[in-house]
Amino acid sequence: LLSGRAPGRELASATVTAPTPAASPEPQVSPAPRMSPAPRMTPALDDDNREFWTSGASGELRLPQCPACDRWVFPPTLVCPTCAGPTVYRAVSGRGVVYTFTINRHQYHPDVAPPYAIAIVELVEQAGLRFTTNLVNCDLDTITIGQSVRVVFEHHGDVFVPVFEPA
Numbered sequence: 001l002l003s004g005r006a007p008g009r010e011l012a013s014a015t016v017t018a019p020t021p022a023a024s025p026e027p028q029v030s031p032a033p034r035m036s037p038a039p040r041m042t043p044a045l046d047d048d049n050r051e052f053w054t055s056g057a058s059g060e061l062r063l064p065q066c067p068a069c070d071r072w073v074f075p076p077t078l079v080c081p082t083c084a085g086p087t088v089y090r091a092v093s094g095r096g097v098v099y100t101f102t103i104n105r106h107q108y109h110p111d112v113a114p115p116y117a118i119a120i121v122e123l124v125e126q127a128g129l130r131f132t133t134n135l136v137n138c139d140l141d142t143i144t145i146g147q148s149v150r151v152v153f154e155h156h157g158d159v160f161v162p163v164f165e166p167a
Contacts, residue, residue: 039111042159051089052076056153056160060091063129072126094151095167096121099130103140115140121149121164137165 045053055062064073068085072092080087101119117135122128135143136152149164 039109040154040156040161042156042161045158048078049076053159053161055089055091056155056162059153061094061151061162062089062091063123064088065090072123072129074129074131092123092125096123096149096151096164098135098143098145098147098149098164100145101135101143103143117143119143119149119164131162134163135165136163142166 043049043053051062052064064076064078064080064087065071066073066080066083066085066087069080069083071080071082073080073087078087079085099120099122101117103115103117105115107114117138117140119133119135120130121133122130135149148167150167151162152165153160154163
């Protein structure tokens with residue numbers, strides 16, 4: 001790990017797990033706030049992912065779910081990886097917890113000013129239903145593992161990128 005790195009620039013790693021949250025059936029998703037989103041490379045929309053990337057227009061986070069085995073599926077796909085049944089898009093609550101996070105303090109792209117938070121958020125609907133996102137609208141020094149968050153969206157053309165803020 002340390003080869004090729006200047007002294008004092010070593011990497012450290014740790015594994016931290018957040019408690020599994022309880023599910024709630026009622027969707028409570030905030031509409032997109034007015035903010036200046038960072039430039040993003042947006043995905044090419046296709047039949048598998050279009051509803052995921054555009055559902056933020058209505059303030060909902062929609063994910064594929066398999067009616068046969070009740071499993072939520074992410075990344076989006078039209079076939080359940082567990083039972084091979086077809087999936088259908090359904091709204092989730094938009095609530096989750098910070099599973100892990102990092103604060104980026106180095107400028108890797110000239111248009112994206114640090115610091116900013118990158119997180120893995122686990123949604124309350126299913127243990128292990130996680131995705132990588134940004135945490136926004138918060139003091140970066142107050143973010144904690146296990147913190148309750150809710151989805152908001154950054155609008156980029158046809159795409160609504162789900163990001164999370166403190167609940």
